[in-house]
Amino acid sequence: xxxxxxxxxxxxxxxxxxxxxxxxxxxxxxxxxxxxxxxxxxxxxxxxxxxxxxxxxxxxxxxxxxxxxxxxxxxxxxxxxxxxxxxxxxxxxxxxxxxxxxxxxxxxxxxxxxxxxxxxxxxxxxxxxxxxxxxxxxxxxxxxxxxxxxxxxxxxxxxxxxxxxxxxxxxxxxxxxxxxxxxxxxxxxxxxxxxxxxxxxxxxxxxxxxxxxxxxxxxxxxxxxxxxxxxxxxxxxxxxxxxxxxxxxxxxxxxxxxxxxxxxxxxxxxxxxxxxxxxxxxxxxxxxxxxxxxxxxxxxxxxx
Amino acid sequence: xxxxxxxxxxxxxxxxxxxxxxxxxxxxxxxxxxxxxxxxxxxxxxxxxxxxxxxxxxxxxxxxxxxxxxxxxxxxxxxxxxxxxxxxxxxxxxxxxxxxxxxxxxxxxxxxxxxxxxxxxxxxxxxxxxxxxxxxxxxxxxxxxxxxxxxxxxxxxxxxxxxxxxxxxxxxxxxxxxxxxxxxxxxxxxxxxxxxxxxxxxxxxxxxxxxxxxxxxxxxxxxxxxxxxxxxxxxxxxxxxxxxxxxxxxxxxxxxxxxxxxxxxxxxxxxxxxxxxxxxxxxxxxxxxxxxxxxxxxxxxx
Numbered sequence: 001x002x003x004x005x006x007x008x009x010x011x012x013x014x015x016x017x018x019x020x021x022x023x024x025x026x027x028x029x030x031x032x033x034x035x036x037x038x039x040x041x042x043x044x045x046x047x048x049x050x051x052x053x054x055x056x057x058x059x060x061x062x063x064x065x066x067x068x069x070x071x072x073x074x075x076x077x078x079x080x081x082x083x084x085x086x087x088x089x090x091x092x093x094x095x096x097x098x099x100x101x102x103x104x105x106x107x108x109x110x111x112x113x114x115x116x117x118x119x120x121x122x123x124x125x126x127x128x129x130x131x132x133x134x135x136x137x138x139x140x141x142x143x144x145x146x147x148x149x150x151x152x153x154x155x156x157x158x159x160x161x162x163x164x165x166x167x168x169x170x171x172x173x174x175x176x177x178x179x180x181x182x183x184x185x186x187x188x189x190x191x192x193x194x195x196x197x198x199x200x201x202x203x204x205x206x207x208x209x210x211x212x213x214x215x216x217x218x219x220x221x222x223x224x225x226x227x228x229x230x231x232x233x234x235x236x237x238x239x240x241x242x243x244x245x246x247x248x249x250x251x252x253x254x255x256x257x258x259x260x261x262x263x264x265x266x267x268x269x270x271x272x273x274x275x276x277x278x279x280x281x282x283x284x285x286x287x288x289x290x291x292x293x294x295x296x297x298x299x300x301x302x303x304x
Numbered sequence: 305x306x307x308x309x310x311x312x313x314x315x316x317x318x319x320x321x322x323x324x325x326x327x328x329x330x331x332x333x334x335x336x337x338x339x340x341x342x343x344x345x346x347x348x349x350x351x352x353x354x355x356x357x358x359x360x361x362x363x364x365x366x367x368x369x370x371x372x373x374x375x376x377x378x379x380x381x382x383x384x385x386x387x388x389x390x391x392x393x394x395x396x397x398x399x400x401x402x403x404x405x406x407x408x409x410x411x412x413x414x415x416x417x418x419x420x421x422x423x424x425x426x427x428x429x430x431x432x433x434x435x436x437x438x439x440x441x442x443x444x445x446x447x448x449x450x451x452x453x454x455x456x457x458x459x460x461x462x463x464x465x466x467x468x469x470x471x472x473x474x475x476x477x478x479x480x481x482x483x484x485x486x487x488x489x490x491x492x493x494x495x496x497x498x499x500x501x502x503x504x505x506x507x508x509x510x511x512x513x514x515x516x517x518x519x520x521x522x523x524x525x526x527x528x529x530x531x532x533x534x535x536x537x538x539x540x541x542x543x544x545x546x547x548x549x550x551x552x553x554x555x556x557x558x559x560x561x562x563x564x565x566x567x568x569x570x571x572x573x574x575x576x577x578x579x580x581x582x583x584x585x586x587x588x589x590x591x592x593x594x595x596x597x598x599x600x601x602x603x604x605x606x
Contacts, residue, residue, distance in 0.1 A: 022512035028420030029432065031413040032482060039451070039479040040439050046450035107319050114316075118323045120592060125326060126599075127584030129540035131556035132577045136329050138563075139336065139570055144347050147332060181329060186599060193596040193604055231600055242443035245542045249560050263445045263543075270449055270547070279449045286446035293441060304437055304487075304603045 044286070050279035062276050069280040079281065081257050082265040083288070089172060089261060090240040093179050094233060100180070101187020101232075106217075108188070109195045123189060125182045134249035137178040141165055141250075148177075165251055168258040175246045175259055183239075187232055194228030195221070230300040234293065241289055262288070330581070337361050337574035344570045361575035365392040390572045395558040396579075401470055402545075402554060403538040406477030410485045410534050411527065413478065418489030419515055423501060433487075440483035440601065448547050451476065455548055462550050469551040476544050481534040484601055488533070488594075491602030492526030493519065529594035532587045539584065555580045 019026050054065035073079050108119050125133070140148035143163030152158040164174040198221065206216045222229075244263040247253060253260035253268060260268075266281035296302065335352075336344055343355035363369040368391035421433060455461035460472030496519055504514040542556040553561070555576065562573045588595070597605050 022510055022515070025420040025424045025426045025429075028416045028424075032417035032436075032486065035413060035475075035479050035482060036435065036439055039476060040442065040447065043447035043450035043454065044442070046453075047447060050449060104322055107315065107322060110315075112312075115319065118319055120589060121323050121327060123588055123592065123595060124330065124585055127536050127540070127588045128330075128581050129542065129556040129559075129584075131540075131542040131560055132580055133329075135559060135563075135573055135577055136333050138568075139574070140329065140332060145345055145350070147350050150350055181326065185326070189596055190600060190604065228604060231603055235600060238441050242445060244445065245556075248542075248546075249563075263443065266445050266448075267547075270452075275449050275453070282443075282446045282449060285443050289441060289443055304601055 047279040047283055047286075050276045051283050053276040055274045055276050057273075069277050072277065073280050073284060078257055078260065078265060079262075079284070082260045082262045082281075085172065085259065086241060086243070086261040086263075089176065089179075089243060090237060093176060093183070093240050094237055096176075096180055097184045097187045097236065098229065098233065100184045102191050102229075104184070104188045105191035105195055109192055119188075119192065122185050125185050126189075128182065130182065130245035131249055133178050133182045134246045137174070137181070137246075138165070138250050141174055141177070166255055168255050171251050171255060171258045175250050178246045178250065179240070179243070183236065186236060190228060190232040191225070194225045197228075198224055226300075227302070230296075230302045231304065234296060234302055234304070237296070238289060238293055241292075242285070333574050334578050336570055337578045339571065341571060361571040362579070364390050365572050365576040366396075366579060368393055390562065390569065392555070392558055392576050395553050395555055395576075398470075398552045399539060399555045402473045402477065402552065403535050405470065405474040406481065406538045407531050407534040409474060409478040410481040411531050414482055414485030414530070415489050415520070415527065418486050418493055419519065421486070422490045422493035423498065423519075433490075436483045436486050437601070439479070440487075444480070444543050448543070451544075452547055461548060464551060466551055469549050473545060473549055473552060473554070476548060477538040477541060480541065480544065481537055484537070484598065485530050485534055487601040487603075488530045488598055489523070489526060491597060491605070492523045492530075495526075496522050526594070529591045529598060532591045533598045536584050536587060539580075 018024055022028070050062070051069050052064065052066040053062035054068040055061075056063050104122070108115055108122065128136075137148075140146045141164050143149055143160065143166065149158065149160075149164060152164070153160055158164060158170075162170065164170045202220050202224075203216060206220060211219070242263050243261050244267065247259050247261055247264045248267065251259045253264045257265075262281060262285040266278050266285065269281060270278040338357040338359065338361070339351065339355050340358050340360070343351040360369070360374055364374065417436075421429060452461060455472050458468075458472075459465065460468045463469065500518060500522070501514050504518045505511070509517070540556060541554070545552065545554040545557050559573055559576050559580070562569045562576075591598070
């Protein structure tokens, strides 16, 4: 807006200071700022402050000791295990959800009758509470009566001796199934929007030049969709990185620490009462998210 | 492009099959909710349709039926014990209060901020937008421990005061939904030409009058879409309500308490779970048009 407009005195309210009238951005932004400072910035700084203390379990007091928790975290194998699990989970989920999402979007991207209904149905998993999704898959993956487990046994892909969620090597895969079911539709939706926004002319030209559908996909569709894909990967990646609900409900980080992620590890420490160390793990999670997303946004020139 | 009938039929079959696979867990969930116990826990074979449907599970979680009433109704006393902990009426009411309250608060705060971010130029504008975006990226776990301590100190956690419990969750859900609401509303305000505001202000209207009388009515559809998304995110939230309140159990938290060391009450779980997804399904179908924009924080439009 031009300066001239909002430098003009507010009609009828000239007795108020200008920064307190609707002509100035301050009153408009004040409620949002207050909310974000009190419940966002302040707790984040508080978490850093807490991480500089050490829990004394005997006295039940947190004592100032700036390096204790950070050195402990560096040497803590469970932190590295959780970091590995979190990255593995995020990476696998992104690759699977993106490729499935793109494939399904290509399949459903037509104006023919009935496909609108199919596209609408595809969005339903998105609104199921993740804790409920976790329960759904817990039921279906139950080792003795779960419908999905029994189908996998019948197909010979799993053995009843090794229930998927109770076996270290497969538990993360079981959790991943719930995530894939719930969030592939997110990718489908965004890819569909991307496909719909593509211009028609290059494809017509390619068809005239005799390009095959496969060539058109890799030479035209994918490059033109790169911005959309980058945005989808960024948003999904950040949410994947803080995975908590599925792990908490389906395996509670187990068996052992096989499905322990940064978030669930922090949660476990919190419930054990060591608030400063839990804060340290939380701050590490925040730092990793900031670093990875900044690198990603710079590398792929994404702007939201 | 010309497509053969065979090609088209194959595509139809594939499309229906894929969507059916994604619908299966929902179907199975709803089916489980009307199964009697023997059909759910049958270890000999998977029971699909060979059972007598029952609404007992819904009666327990939604009407608060007791075991005695179940026994009279079904003539079975399988798993006798208290059912009062499965009565979810208070839970559903709590979830509705918290979701509606936080949606209202988020929308008021977000619409004001979004209007300024869309219409005014000031030095800190870009910085403010980045801050909002950064807030969206911040994992809730990063602030959960300090929040617990803050909530305890403010009397919003470990209290018997239900009202304070509501206030606590409403405030934190408002923060959680603020970024998506601000960015989404900004994108809707950006769609309204600035000439509209300028014309009104040349006629002597203040900023507030321009906003209230002219621009706000033009983005009603956007407000509805953003509000629906905020409601859904609050309704489905798990981590914050698990940590931040002891007196309120929202639906997602309540449902996980049905898993006990002696076994899971799958009938009750699936009944409450099925009931819990229905409002989301209705709302999401209402805002299909704005869903992509909402999920990408206003950066992609359909």
